Amino acid sequence: MFSKACEYGIRASVYIALQSMEGRRVSVNEIAEEIDSPIAFTAKILQQLSRSNIIHSVKGPTGGFEIERENMESVKLNMIVKAIDGDDIYKGCGLGLKECNADKPCPLHDKFVDIRSDLSKMLRNTSLYELAMGLEVGLTYLKR
Amino acid sequence: MFSKACEYGIRASVYIALQSMEGRRVSVNEIAEEIDSPIAFTAKILQQLSRSNIIHSVKGPTGGFEIERENMESVKLNMIVKAIDGDDIYKGCGLGLKECNADKPCPLHDKFVDIRSDLSKMLRNTSLYELAMGLEVGLTYLKR
DNA sequence: CGTTAATCGGACAATTTTATCCGAAATAGG
DNA sequence: CCTATTTCGGATAAAATTGTCCGATTAACG
Numbered sequence: 001m002f003s004k005a006c007e008y009g010i011r012a013s014v015y016i017a018l019q020s021m022e023g024r025r026v027s028v029n030e031i032a033e034e035i036d037s038p039i040a041f042t043a044k045i046l047q048q049l050s051r052s053n054i055i056h057s058v059k060g061p062t063g064g065f066e067i068e069r070e071n072m073e074s075v076k077l078n079m080i081v082k083a084i085d086g087d088d089i090y091k092g093c094g095l096g097l098k099e100c101n102a103d104k105p106c107p108l109h110d111k112f113v114d115i116r117s118d119l120s121k122m123l124r125n126t127s128l129y130e131l132a133m134g135l136e137v138g139l140t141y142l143k144r
Numbered sequence: 145m146f147s148k149a150c151e152y153g154i155r156a157s158v159y160i161a162l163q164s165m166e167g168r169r170v171s172v173n174e175i176a177e178e179i180d181s182p183i184a185f186t187a188k189i190l191q192q193l194s195r196s197n198i199i200h201s202v203k204g205p206t207g208g209f210e211i212e213r214e215n216m217e218s219v220k221l222n223m224i225v226k227a228i229d230g231d232d233i234y235k236g237c238g239l240g241l242k243e244c245n246a247d248k249p250c251p252l253h254d255k256f257v258d259i260r261s262d263l264s265k266m267l268r269n270t271s272l273y274e275l276a277m278g279l280e281v282g283l284t285y286l287k288r
Numbered sequence: 289c290g291t292t293a294a295t296c297g298g299a300c301a302a303t304t305t306t307a308t309c310c311g312a313a314a315t316a317g318g
Numbered sequence: 319c320c321t322a323t324t325t326c327g328g329a330t331a332a333a334a335t336t337g338t339c340c341g342a343t344t345a346a347c348g
Contacts, residue, residue, distance in 0.1 A: 060314050
C-alpha cells in the first residue's frame with residue numbers, strides 16, 4: 001500500500017505530534033527508537049517532511065523535531081503520503097495503465113474508483129492530532 | 145497498491161480469459177503485445193499463475209495459455225493477487241507493524257480495516273469472466 | 289524422424305527502494 | 319571562543335523488484 005518510507009514517515013509524525021503536545025522536542029535517535037525504524041533512513045524521511053513544512057526542525061544542541069500547535073490539527077495524513085509517495089495512490093491506475101479514466105477505463109477502473117476515493121477521504125480527514133490522542137490514552141501503539 | 149508483476153498478471157489473465165471465451169489459445173508474445181508489457185517478465189508471471197492452477201499452459205507448437213470454461217467464473221482477482229503479491233495487502237498492517245490487530249492496534253488500524261475489507265471484498269467478488277466481458281463489448285481497455 | 293514453435297527454468301542484469309556513513313553546518317551553553 | 323550536540327546533504331551500499339537471455343523440454347506436423 002504505502003512504501004516503507006511512508007510508513008516510517010507517518011509513524012514518526014504521529015510520535016512527534018504526541019511529544020509536541022507536551023512541549024517536548026525530539027531527536028531522530030529517540031524517534032527511531034520509539035517507532036522501531038532504521039535511524040539514518042528515518043533521518044532522511046524527516047528531512048523530507050521538514051522541507052515540505054509538515055514538521056519543523058531545529059539544529060544544534062536541544063534541537064530536534066516538533067510540530068507546531070496550530071499544525072497539529074491541520075496536518076492530515078494525505079499531506080504526508082503525498083510528500084513521500086507522491087499522489088500515485090490517488091491518481092494512478094490500479095492496473096498500471098498510463099491513461100486510465102472514465103473515458104478510457106481499465107477493466108477495474110469503476111471498482112477502483114470507490115475504494116480509492118474512500119482511502120483518499122480517510123487520509124484527508126485524519127489529522128495527526130487525532131492519531132496522537134489515541135496513542136496518549138494508550139489505545140494504540142507505534143511499535144512491533 | 146499492487147506490484148508491477150501483479151498488474152501484468154491481472155491484465156494478462158483478463159486477456160487470456162477474453163480469448164479463451166472464443167476458444168483461442170494465446171502465446172506469451174501475443175499477450176505481451178496486447179497488454180503492453182515486457183515479454184520475458186510476463187512469461188515469468190504466467191508460469192507462476194500456471195503453477196498456481198489459475199491459468200492453463202500447453203507446450204509445443206499451437207501451444208500457449210488458456211483458461212478453462214469452468215474456471216472463467218470461479219477465478220477471482222483475489223486469487224491472482226494472492227498468487228503473485230501474497231496476502232500482505234489483506235493481512236498486513238497499513239503502517240508496517242509486525243503485529244497489529246484489534247488487541248494491539250496501530251493508530252490507523254480501525255480506519256484501515258474498513259478500506260481493506262472493501263478492497264478484499266471487491267477482489268473476492270470480481271471474476272475474470274466479468275472483466276473479460278467488459279473488454280469484449282469495448283467498454284474497457286488493457287493498454288496505455 | 290526431423291524441424292519448428294511454443295513453454296519452462298535457471299542465471300544474469302538493470303533499476304528502484306531501502307538503508308548506512310560521514311563530513312558540513314548550525315547553535316546552545318560553558 | 320570552544321565544545322558538544324544536533325540536523326543537513328551527498329556519496330555509497332545492500333536488498334528487493336523488475337526485466338533479459340538462453341539452453342532445455344515438449345509436442346505438432348510434414
